Amino acid sequence: MTDLDKIIASLREGKHIPEETVFKLCLNSQELLMNEGNVTHVDTPVTICGDIHGQLHDLLTLFEKSGGVEKTRYIFLGDFVDRGFYSLESFLLLLCYKLRYPDRITLIRGNHETRQITKVYGFYDEVVRKYGSSNVWRYCCEVFDYLSLGAIINNSIFCVHGGLSPDMTTVDEIRTIDRKQEVPHEGAMCDLLWSDPEDVDTWSLSPRGAGFLFGKREVDQFLEKNGVELIARAHQLVMEGYKEMFDGGLVTVWSAPNYCYRCGNVAAVLKIDDDLNREYTIFEAVQAQNEVGNAIIPTKKSQMDYFL
């Protein structure tokens, strides 16, 4: 069993990973991720997965229900961290798989993979609880900056976390971004991670305060201009796990069942076969288990020593 396999086993059990190990993992991941383009090429067959949000046990279910990384190729559309209580383990597990099976996992950056957002929505807090300092959070944020902004499957399916940008409407243009940075508050890089499809006539302001709303017209133009047939994205909770829009030109995939441990939704992944057929797999939240198979209740770790 290699070191990496050992770490993977520990992560799957939700065990504590030493800080130095995390640092090494992060550094090695940087090297791997730097070799990928802003929009990285992926071959079929491949399984597309949406938001995970630190729900480690549901991530394990996802792998179980969809074939497992040993046999299947995956694209994760971002938002690995925040909200759930196991952001660190979820993200590190994906990094380890990436290091272990580089051509079988593609990780795309979500709007939560940033310093500012993770400080507010849980990941930062989780790391401080688990380690007593923010170092591990810093290492992970550095890796976030190296994540791809999108992927393209067989030159036919464009994958991105949020959606489209009015500033850059071709894949070639997206390649001109120097992506190694904190996600800006505006501009193409921001839009790709923040935008949402909506029933609108043209680019519209997003209620999220970042990115845009885009409609069928924008999707059709993008598909035509880039010679692709589908945009696969995540970023929005779908109670049914997935939702196709605009005559099937766009799909939202959501992979965090019972989001925030209380939304009651199911999750989905989308498998694309060699003929670009789409096959959705739906799964529900299951009770989390510890290393010896006993059921556990997901919760935050309490803070470390209390000196006052």
Add this chain to the structure above:
Amino acid sequence: MSLPGTPTTSPTPMDEDIEQTVSINSEPKRVKVYVLENNEWKDTGTGFCVGEVDESKFAYLVVSDEDSPNETLLKSKLEGNIEYQRQEETLIVWKDLAGKDIALSFEESMGCDALCEFIVHVQRNIESNISLVTVKSSDNGLGSVHDIITGPVTLPSNDPEQNGQTLLEALKILNENTSFDFLKNETIEFILQSNYVDTLISHFHNAEEEKIPKDLFLLSNIIKTLILYNQRDILESMVEDDRIMGIVGILEYDTEYPTSKANHRKYLESRGPNFKEVIPLENEDLKIIMKKCFRLQFLKDVVLVRFLDDHNFSLISEIVMDLETCIIDFLQVGTFLDRLIVLYDTNTLPDSSSEREKFVQKRKDGIRLLQQCVQMSISLDALDRSKFYKTLVRKGLFKVLDYAFHMETDSNVRILATDTIITIIEHDILLIHNVQNEDSFKQQHKLAPDDKCSSRNNAQDYSYSTDSKLLLILSTILLSDKSPGLREQVVQALNTLLHPEGCLGNNEGSCDLMGRCSNESKDTSEDFPSFGYGLNSDSINLNNYHYNNDDMNDLDATESEFKFQVKEYFANFYNRIAPILFEPLIKRENIPKMSERSGKIKKTRKDDLLLIHLVKLVSFVCTEHDRVLSRRFILENGILDSVSKLINSNHILQLRLTAVRCIKNIICLDDKYYHRYMISKNLYSPIFKLLQENIDKNNLANSCIQDFFRIIITECRVHQGDNHNRGEDGNGTHNISINIAKVKSNSNRTNFTILNKYLVQTYGNVLRKATYIPFIQDMLEIGEENQPEHSSFENSLEGDTDSVNISSDGLTSNHLEDIDVKNVKRLHSEIEHFGDDPHYSSDKLAFKKSVDQMNAST
């Protein structure tokens, strides 16, 4: 007392004050009396209405005829479960026990108020089962809104003998009672005044012992429902010493996880109440507050984390914050901080080795404690924070930091010390400086003869050195400590300390002070043309960095004093700190002493990680600091030469790309001196080697370089007025810049067109291999255009003799407007800004620059 299983009805406080009933027999109010007959309201006359309570304590509404006062129009007993409805302002309507519908229409709403008060009084004291509700039409005019003013309240049974039935009933009642404020408030009153929660806890122990899962889950749901009442006193009462274990015990059961149980009690027993007391707390009240605070956080973060809604969450956070404010206040009052800080006096180390070991551990824990206090203070309001930090600094925080950075070797402890300092300087960067100044003032004036400043031996020393001492410490740590986490933190601290806007605090309108300084200090900028890129300078002349402050007379004293301090501060940084901080990037041949040492430095990956931080800091000082000051340092020390060398392939790619980004950030400054320097020294060459390595690859290096070209071509297009390639951009935001660019299109020799021409001429062969990049073709076209030598726009800048020649590579430089570029900055991507930083897109950049150029030339 009711039987188990039967809800008790209305134990509303029976206020025995019969006298009050007399006063209720108030002045008669004019009213019309209606009764409903055959579905029509029939007017039965007009009279005066009073509420009456007779000797046998029966209550009535009585109306006597206004024309013949002895005749009674109505005498209706308040009894049974009659519901009185107040409709709008002046109507009271009810159905009496005989089934008769009666309405009183008051002349004025005051009259109606008085009789409603009477009904409330009767409900509370005599007939507890009657009720009064109000009915108003809802805001949209459709339908109506009911509210309960008074009435019987059903409450859970507080019988000591509880069972599944009573609990189920209680849960139902508690949920229903949330629907009206009146019921909710009465219920809250009941919970607080009775021992209901204790009854539940005691039943919990039975149910757990007898293993009755149904009761356990019901109890858990009841407690959760009580928490949803979102009432501060209830929450606080739940975390009291005698309840907390029962409450978290009950909450270990969760219907969502029917087969599991959490182990909150175990956690609390093993760690919770046992606080590590580094310094014994003398104040018992403080201990109670701390326990409360800890327990509430535990409830919020662990026990109830999946359950709390936003309201609960913010209420608990609010309580915690109040308690924390209290704790921080308490800590400042007694001798606690003094007793803590005395640990770090240098001469207090015990003799025996075992004692010494304990003592060293105590010092470590003390730093943890301090960090925790400072961390806690983050949620306080700004004034309280300032007050606390000032107290810390006055009491001798620096002694602790000195210890952490000089004596302590554990990186983890150093990290906490750095974290503490970051929190303070990010709150108010001048706070430490000001407190220290105030100390020195006191010392000079002998105002505080007993003030022990043992850590500072030399009064003269800290007139300027307190801030630089911190900078120096941090710089040394960055260069020497290998812990990557600590390095990152130190860099964050340096960024904060070196941010000119941070130094200016919230002083409105002075955000560009550093920029203004450079414009106003004419002496300095006129000196500049003679400055020869540092090639011939042996050492840095410290005096050159001193500013002339003649032009400050018109500012008020404080501001100019302040401004002066900022200037001093930065001058000092470049004189004393920067040569140490950037030592690994300082060109060796300039500093022979260093080159000897550098031989020993191994080129390892770890060094590359350090260099990444340093190169980012170079980007930062170049873009954020006063241009004259920073540029002089950068160029005299050959920093950019070193940065450019780091792009070469013997370094890790992360560093190579960081170096490319640094170069990109510097060209974005649109600074002619930098531009000429980098061309004349051939600093772009490694970028093209890197491009060749990655020419056909779809990877980050390739994108990073594409971005570099995009910056250049975007700027060239603006200056060329060449807009035909930009039609694709779609959203029309370029129009303004294009128009302005047209105005300026005659001045086509800008930093960027020169750079483009240079790159095309020097590296055209590489560029031609990369024509798949969308704008390379444009670069080649623009670069190959024949540019008129000594173009005509030189004439437009008459009177300015500031022309510099770069002849080394045959480029004749025209002199350019010294455009005001302080606002033209690109988001330098690798510098981490934790606050909001304006992000200038390339469009805005172009626009701003055009405007600035127009201003400069008019």
